[in-house]
Amino acid sequence: MDLAQQTAERRPACLARLAEGTAPFHEPRRDDCPWCGSHRLQVRVRTPDLVQGKPGHFTLARCADCAHTFQNPRLSPEGLEFYRLGSGRQDLGHRDFWRQDLCHGVGGAAAAILTRGRPSRTRQLAGVRALSRIVEPESWLDVGTGRARFPAAAKELLPYTAFDGLDGDPGLAEAVRRGRIEEAHRGRLTDLAGRLAGRYDVLSMIHYLQRRPDPRAELRAARTVLRPGGHLLIEAPDPQSRSARLLGKWWASYRQPRHPHFVPLANLCRELDELGFTVVGVDRRSPHVPSDLTTACALLLNRVLPDPDVPWHPRPPAAPLLRLRRAAWWAAIPLLALAQAADVLLAPLLTRTGFGNAYRVIARKEPEG
Template sequence: MDLARPAPGTGALHEPRRDDCPWCGSPRLRVRLRTADLIQRKPGSFTLERCADCAHTFQNPRLSAEGLDFYRQGSGRQDLGHRDFWRQDLCRGLGGGATALLTRAGAGRARSLAGVRALSRFDEPESWLDVGTGRARFPAAAKDVLPYTAFDGLDSDPALAEGARRGRIEEAHRGRLTDLAGNLAGRYDALSMIHYLQRRPDPRAELRAAATALRPGGHLLIEAPDPESRSARLLGKWWASYRQPRHAHFVPLVNLCRELDELGFTVVDVDRRAPHVPSDLGAACALLLNRLLPEADAPWRAEPPSRSRLTLRRTAWWAAWWAATPLLALAYAADVLLAPLLTRTGFANAYRVIARRERDA
């Protein structure tokens, strides 16, 4: 899509609204929140609805293929995988150095290692497929714990090639898991989906594909935002894990465990504390500030500003961001200091599930 012109009536970027829950089929839907694109600030409005019967939360109406393309672009780096894109998108869209502390690269690595260690208690896999791997940072970190495991990566993003080129993965599968699962049937002892299901149009199809790619006795590792987190209810649209419009589904933990059971898995470990990313307050402040500050320019505006006005806007924008750095740092410090309490009182923002594919599945 051409970003040098305004979006052609952003309603055209959505599919028709559905009247029932995509998880259980119930017509009892309630609006959970309405929001805009708080990171890239592209035009459009997005609605998340919650099923009153199964508590599944989903984007309704969801983006069309054209809409996904429009809202995916604009960061200036289209060669990034989703996980890398989130970090780059947040820094560029929310003010560079002022929000670099919110990306939590070091904490992300620690969380990755924690997930690998949790799975290694049940198995020491020979082969592992990381789905949605991006630049394969997760396999690179996981090798510190499992140096004898062969890690492969799967993604539809061009960034996958960089992960293979740097030796982070042994084999790169370009495409979608739902399309490639047949070719990968029974090939892997372990498969990971780290913050992956929430951005797929059909999470159930992804779980079925994962069951196909795993060998009997293999383990599935899933991390995802927890829609039942008290932080989500407290912060509303400023909860960074909502990340509209890019996240389409938020699966409650109980729904995920039931689905895995029906697919022939046995859930062997659940953790609603360790996967928490201590950044909710800091990210909420950054999103709010990004929303309040005027933009210097955007490629989807009808007319660009003059050079002098653009320079003035950019200077004011950066000055405001750096002036807000102490506030962001304070919010970040509160996130870190309060994390032990928050994770014990229902405010953790993510969960982890490890499930074993039974041999008679």
């Protein structure tokens, strides 16, 4: 069954869910910061769904006291389900869904240009190299692993480390079959932490915390899973990046409505200290993904030239409209290529001047007592 047929089959159910508008997709708006409890909140970003183009508008608030940035109002369980899936696509782990999500929006050759801006193998392994200078782990759990491409790459540097993966992705079994990980844990870290207590030397969260409804609970669960002396490796978008302020809603890492929390580096380090960790490494340069301009251009084009054949539109588009959109995207390829070149060439300068879009933290769990 092709995508157009899948879209047509989903249309009645999707329109029925939208009959009452998007209000049921949101929880009540809160008037205090979920991190520090302050009531001094500021609106940082208001945006529609720029990737899939689903109905609704979303707000990110910033705490004036601790700088925590969070979705307010947050999605309800019904909203999480509605905005989680793409149009007619299978359920994928987050790290793999990023490529599928954008390819659906930009299509064809333009998508190929855009997705080259994803984290390179060199950048992916930078955290592994940094950690391997501190410890040689026997066991490693990658949380939110998707199809386990990160563990597969990490094995190049740590061939004697046993890598396991944890995710809700049904493709985890395939990752085991391909030898990317040895054991798959399907589910949520907060639910499985008790069963995995004290089992791992290293736990990695690569662009994971911003997707979870309670980052603090995730950190507590990570502490449970690690052995005394074990290490936690975290990479996350940096909400204090100058790129975030400059690009606003077009900053790729915001990805509303799918990212409910953005934890500033200082907040994360303090929380780790309170949980009994010692921060042994911080990096705001090498975790940078050189794709901000490319993705901003793609999101803007996707907003101007949205996919007309989606199940939340009452009727399928005429064939000429589809051909016109496809031609417009082909015409946009030089723009995306130019943006990609700028991202790569300017990356060394950007990461030295506060425009790096991500940070990395390595922390050691200290023994109790």
